[in-house]
Amino acid sequence: MNILILGSGGREHALAWAVLQNPKCDRLIVAPGNAGIAMIADCADLTITDGEAVVGFAVEAAIDFVIIGPEAPLAAGVADALVAAGIAVFGPSAAAARLEASKAFTKDVCDACGAPTAAWARFTDAQAAHAHVAARGAPIVVKADGLAAGKGVVVAETLQQAQDAIDDMFGGAFGAAGAEVVIEEFMGGEEASFFVLTDGETVLPIGTAQDHKRIGDGDTGPNTGGMGAYSPAPVMTDAVTQAALDRIVRPTVAEMARRGTPYRGVLYVGLMIENGQPRLVEYNARFGDPECQVLMMRLGGQALDLMLACAEGRLADMAVTWADDHALCVVMAAKGYPGDYARGSVIAGLDGLPEDAQHMVFHAGTARAGGEWCANGGRVLTVTARGETLQQARDRAYGMVEAVDWPEGVYRRDIGWRGL
Ligand code: AMP
Ligand code: GLY
Numbered sequence: 305m306n307i308l309i310l311g312s313g314g315r316e317h318a319l320a321w322a323v324l325q326n327p328k329c330d331r332l333i334v335a336p337g338n339a340g341i342a343m344i345a346d347c348a349d350l351t352i353t354d355g356e357a358v359v360g361f362a363v364e365a366a367i368d369f370v371i372i373g374p375e376a377p378l379a380a381g382v383a384d385a386l387v388a389a390g391i392a393v394f395g396p397s398a399a400a401a402r403l404e405a406s407k408a409f410t411k412d413v414c415d416a417c418g419a420p421t422a423a424w425a426r427f428t429d430a431q432a433a434h435a436h437v438a439a440r441g442a443p444i445v446v447k448a449d450g451l452a453a454g455k456g457v458v459v460a461e462t463l464q465q466a467q468d469a470i471d472d473m474f475g476g477a478f479g480a481a482g483a484e485v486v487i488e489e490f491m492g493g494e495e496a497s498f499f500v501l502t503d504g505e506t507v508l509p510i511g512t513a514q515d516h517k518r519i520g521d522g523d524t525g526p527n528t529g530g531m532g533a534y535s536p537a538p539v540m541t542d543a544v545t546q547a548a549l550d551r552i553v554r555p556t557v558a559e560m561a562r563r564g565t566p567y568r569g570v571l572y573v574g575l576m577i578e579n580g581q582p583r584l585v586e587y588n589a590r591f592g593d594p595e596c597q598v599l600m601m602r603l604g605g606q607a608l609d610l611m612l613a614c615a616e617g618r619l620a621d622m623a624v625t626w627a628d629d630h631a632l633c634v635v636m637a638a639k640g641y642p643g644d645y646a647r648g649s650v651i652a653g654l655d656g657l658p659e660d661a662q663h664m665v666f667h668a669g670t671a672r673a674g675g676e677w678c679a680n681g682g683r684v685l686t687v688t689a690r691g692e693t694l695q696q697a698r699d700r701a702y703g704m705v706e707a708v709d710w711p712e713g714v715y716r717r718d719i720g721w722r723g724l
Pocket of ligand 2: 515529530592594595
């Protein structure tokens with residue numbers, strides 16, 4: 305089978321790596337891909353948010369199955385275009401991807417199906433929003449309704465921060481994404497990410513993870529796209545997992561089907577767990593990055609069978625084969641990220657690193673220049689390892705990180721601390 309993966313990050317490198325383990329894969333193309341992905345698959349230049357262009361390319365290249373990595377093509381309806389053209393696709397329709405693309409939409413769905421989440425209100429003008437936070441007090445959470453590349457959420461510890469966030473959002477800091485603002489009760493507890501596949505009816509859990517969003521050790525400094533992750537998440541006990549499935553995930557999937565917009569694909573369920581009770585923080589309509597890297601390391605080649613069954617409505621016949629293992633990844637970023645950073649610094653030591661079922665370096669932002677690896681992005685590498693224990697996975701991952709010779713790179717030294 306010929307497979308096309310859309311995207312260009314560490315997530316897509318990990319998806320490509322897993323798909324290639326599966327003998328069903330005859331040919332793999334990743335668009336646009338990156339320099340690391342180009343070492344294992346063909347890369348193609350393609351505007352991946354343009355449904356017509358993606359369909360045209362897929363027909364031309366005799367693609368049987370398309371896996372959509374990031375949220376932008378989902379929100380742009382690329383899955384809908386592929387379905388209309390009769391091409392199997394892993395990734396929800398634009399209508400179903402609203403679970404990520406609109407925070408107010410998700411809150412409406414939660415209310416309709418009784419899923420526990422933070423109390424909330426939506427606003428289209430600043431004055432009413434200000435009055436609301438003044439009445440509620442801090443801490444309080446202010447969110448731009450739409451997609452804002454993970455930057456549209458402010459957890460305000462003071463009223464002033466909340467007011468500034470409201471003014472920024474209505475002032476256009478996030479463009480159209482901030483035309484509507486959602487204000488939420490602050491939830492305390494421990495966060496975890498829960499990943500399920502669903503074909504619109506059957507729900508199949510495929511793993512849990514915890515990530516580290518802040519740039520600095522000890523969870524300090526600005527938020528990033530994610531500086532490291534590990535799987536499984538110890539806080540996701542069987543009881544918490546069952547509660548999340550029964551009260552949040554299955555009711556949501558049923559509500560989406562009832563609305564005539566069934567959700568098909570991976571649902572990334574962001575949870576806050578307090579006193580053993582999970583509440584929904586957010587949904588994403590895709591795999592997390594870097595959470596995908598640890599999940600793929602644990603799932604290996606069966607990931608393709610699972611994604612295909614999901615796309616074809618056959619999940620009821622599927623089961624996940626679990627090894628009793630752990631995976632952990634450390635993101636290496638360019639100095640300055642998530643702010644301004646330089647490109648082009650040389651990364652040495654990568655070619656001597658092991659690449660096997662226990663060790664992989666997934667590339668997010670590298671380039672080849674004069675036979676050397678160079679940094680070409682903010683998050684540059686995801687160094688990923690598996691082990692029988694979290695400690696072993698961590699030791700292996702940091703062993704590789706230390707072998708990378710890249711003075712202009714930064715990484716957190718405490719990935720996994722909460723789990724250990
Ligand atoms: P989101 O994009 O909605 O996941 O928000 C980003 C991050 O903000 C989450 O991962 C949480 O750490 C935090 N957050 C969002 N909503 C809340 C909330 N209601 N209470 C506490 N923290 C929150
Ligand atoms: N690592 C968080 C995300 O992908 O949204």
